[in-house]
Amino acid sequence: MLEVNSLKVKYGRAEALKGVSLTVGQGKVVAVLGSNGAGKSTLLKAISGLVPVSKESSIRLNGEEISGLPPDKIVAKGISYVPEGRKIFPGLTVRENLRIGAYLRQDKKGIEEDMERCYELFPRLKERSNQRAGTLSGGEQQMLAISRALMSKPKLLLLDEPSMGLAPVLVERIYEKIAQIREQGVTMLLVEQNANLALTISDYVYVIANGEIKLQGAAKDFLRERDLVKAYLGS
Numbered sequence: 001m002l003e004v005n006s007l008k009v010k011y012g013r014a015e016a017l018k019g020v021s022l023t024v025g026q027g028k029v030v031a032v033l034g035s036n037g038a039g040k041s042t043l044l045k046a047i048s049g050l051v052p053v054s055k056e057s058s059i060r061l062n063g064e065e066i067s068g069l070p071p072d073k074i075v076a077k078g079i080s081y082v083p084e085g086r087k088i089f090p091g092l093t094v095r096e097n098l099r100i101g102a103y104l105r106q107d108k109k110g111i112e113e114d115m116e117r118c119y120e121l122f123p124r125l126k127e128r129s130n131q132r133a134g135t136l137s138g139g140e141q142q143m144l145a146i147s148r149a150l151m152s153k154p155k156l157l158l159l160d161e162p163s164m165g166l167a168p169v170l171v172e173r174i175y176e177k178i179a180q181i182r183e184q185g186v187t188m189l190l191v192e193q194n195a196n197l198a199l200t201i202s203d204y205v206y207v208i209a210n211g212e213i214k215l216q217g218a219a220k221d222f223l224r225e226r227d228l229v230k231a232y233l234g235s
């Protein structure tokens with residue numbers, strides 16, 4: 001579904017991605033593991049059209065080149081991004097935040113149905129639908145950020161460290177929900193510092209360090225290579 005080739009991103013003179021290539025197959029969950037500053041967020045931002053990429057970079061969705069397109073066009077093609085730190089709109093209600101996730105859609109009935117589907121997945125959000133999003137707990141805000149991304153009906157969901165800043169019990173809950181979303185047939189590219197977590201849910205894994213892919217393989221093989229992964233992640 002997604003093919004990234006020779007992806008390069010520079011911030012001024014600093015090369016954050018130095019020619020990254022990866023693929024995500026339809027219906028799969030692919031994890032990109034790496035330590036702080038490895039380039040994980042930059043990768044997701046580049047795919048989402050939020051940072052400029054070099055000329056030789058290629059990002060294809062179902063065979064169609066999407067690099068260089070503006071972010072709204074990329075959302076319209078079916079890629080939705082859940083940023084690190086959630087970035088919900090704190091002054092708007094839960095419901096309004098979800099509605100914003102569907103801003104490119106016109107099908108009112110479909111939007112209502114998808115909102116109900118989000119509420120089924122996260123009943124807590126339904127209870128709080130008229131509450132301002134800024135009053136939600138960290139875990140609830142992560143649920144809202146994921147739901148908002150689902151409201152655009154994505155083919156591919158990009159998740160940036162969904163476990164970040166959450167207590168272990170909440171992290172577990174979020175990952176259970178991610179597994180349920182996966183069962184609904186949504187393809188996912190997930191970046192994580194927490195390798196153990198990511199490995200429980202992924203089919204395939206890439207390890208990134210210093211803007212380059214250093215290791216890749218099936219998640220089940222990685223479970224046996226813990227020490228090697230630890231060496232790259234520094235944990």
Ligand code: ATP
Binds near residue numbers: 011034035036038040
């Ligand atoms: P983290 O989990 O800490 O966000 P990461 O793996 O997602 O780490 P990136 O945020 O992609 O890493 O950062 C990759 C490199 O690019 C780092 O060296 C970082 O300092 C640098 N960088 C990121 N954003 C910018 C920016 N806006 N301007 C300049 N340098 C940046």
